[in-house]
Amino acid sequence: MNMNSINKKSIFTCLLFSLSTTNTSHASIKDSIITTENGIAVIEAENYSAQFNADTRRWIVFNNQSNNAHGLADSDTLHLEGASNDAYIELLPDTRTNHYEPLVHDVNFSSAPGKLAVLTYPVYFDTPGTYFVWARAYSSGSEDNGLHVGLNNTWPSTSQRLQLCEGKNKWTWSSNQRQKENHCGKPNTIWLDIPESGVHNITLSMREDGFELDKIILTQDPDYKPEGLGPSETRYTPSPLSLKKTFVEVQEYSLILEAPQSFESVGDVPFYHDRRNDALGIDAREVHYRNVWATSQLKVPEKMWGKKVSAQKTFKNVTLVTLGEIDGESSYKVLLNGNEIGSFTNSETPTDYQENYFDLGSLTLKPGDIIAVQAKAVTNGKIPESGGTAYARGRWRGLVFKE
Ligand SMILES: [Ca+2]
Ligand SMILES: [Ca+2]
Ligand SMILES: [Ca+2]
Structure with missing residues (x-):
């Protein structure tokens, strides 16, 4: 492998990694399950x-x-043509492909169910209730x-020895x-x-x-007879999980x-x-x-x-979360018992109501302390409104504490 291909490979790996990390709200096949739909369940055999x-x-x-060229004993080639979902399964090696090859119990033949594969x-x-089982299989011989x-790992007499006679090849x-x-x-x-x-x-x-299996149908309808590929797999895939809309970049906290x-x-x-914005504003x-x-405050409760x-609690880190606005860059102050512990101004932004995170550092609080958050409504003169310009409303969303 030359350097060029190593680089390509690592870039590809990074791409895969980033795809998988940005897709956490979406379900994988492991999160999905075959269900019955109107009394019928359809399963692609390859999705065991x-x-x-x-x-x-x-x-x-x-x-x-x-x-x-899979290297396992077999007497015929692949049968992908006409297979549902372009895939199927086959039980290999196949060492008894016709009546003249020896039958070896528990090796190439199993009269008792549940023993092999x-x-x-x-x-x-x-x-x-009762579900009839249909299998879509490809048989090229009698063995x-x-x-x-x-x-559920029991083998009722009503479901042993499914047999395929007609429709060879x-x-x-x-x-x-x-x-x-x-x-x-x-x-x-x-x-x-x-x-x-x-x-x-x-x-x-x-x-x-040597059994080749493409698809399985379970149906409550005794008159049902599948044709061709049969219906699509009745797999239920859960909808994407909703992503959080507030405190979006907060990944670790003790208290919000x-x-x-x-x-x-x-x-x-x-x-x-x-x-609408889950915030206080002016x-x-x-x-x-x-x-x-404008001033808002909170008295630290006994508990x-x-x-x-x-008696007291020390937080390693406290963050003020504000919302940016396009029409002005609001300023904020945080005070503890009247003493300023932080002073910030939103940056200019092309997008309304995006969160800003301002670090207040560590903070020790005791019951009865007064935390105050102040904000100012200001204009940057950029957005015309009613003969003047629009004002940002000093919006802020909350305080995030990490112990
Ligand atoms: Ca075969
Ligand atoms: Ca066989
Ligand atoms: Ca299939």
């Missing part, structure tokens, strides 16, 4: 959740990235067409159970009884190696005192509760509220926002 007892035979996923598919059932179906739906007197069976003879609503694991295990909830306006120039339409300090009364 886990595989167990896979030392001797194993379900292998084949998709557009696969090729025939057990797959699980969690499914949410909103309605309990690759049997499968066991189970539920093409993807074919079957819900037939192999019977002694009729190996090909009849439709709708493979079913599961779902005892109660909720999540259950559909399980599959080997009967014959929100200005409208915790502080009271005092003095001649009042703050009002700006509900109504700058009143001319005598402009360019003068200091904790469970027990305490």
Whole structure:
């Protein structure tokens, strides 16, 4: 690998990392689940959740990235053409591909279900009851067409020995159970009884190696017969989580005192509760509220926002959160018992109501202390309004404390 390709690789890795970190509100396939929709659940076979007892035979996923040179014993090539979701699974190695190759119990044939290559598919059932099982499989011989179906790692007699007889050498739906007197069976003879609503694991295990499985359908309708690719997978993916809209860049805190909830306006120039912006602000339409300090304050309570009364509490870091405005750069002061502990001015901004974070450093508080936050409504003369220019309203959102 030359330097150029190393660099490319690390850039690509960084890109992946940043994509994954900016997407935390979105669900991954692990957060989604197959559900029943109007009495039917549709599962892509390749989307199994886990595989167990896979030392001797194993379900292998084949998709557009696969090729025939997988190195495992097999008598035919890939069957991606016509596979739903461009992917399917096959149980390999396949060492009994026809009647002349020896049958080895518990190696290439398993009469008992649940012994070899057990797959699980969690499914949410909103309605309990009988569900007929349909499998879309590809059989090219007589020794690759049997499968066991189970539920929650039990293997009811009604779901063992799913058999595929008709439709050789093409993807074919079957819900037939192999019977002694009729190996090909009849439709709708493979079913599961779902005892109660909720999540259950559909399980599959080997009967014959070489079985190729594309898709599974569970349906309550005895008259249902799937055709072609069948319906799309009935996967429920949760909607993106809503991102926080306030104190956006605060990643660690012990206590947030929100200005409208915790502080009271005092003095001649009042703050009002700006509900749309979750802030306190000054109504700058009143001319005598402009360019003068408005004051709000808070008395530190006996229990200091904790469970027990305490003598004092030291916060390593306190941050004043204000909102920038396009029409002026408001100033702020923070006072403790009348002594100024911080003085700040918003920067110019092209965007209204973006949060600004001003560091007040560490602070030791005791019950009865008075914390005051002051702000000024000002104009920068840039935004014309009613013959003059618009005023920023000295908006601020709260104080963030970190112990
Ligand atoms: Ca094969
Ligand atoms: Ca076989
Ligand atoms: Ca598939």
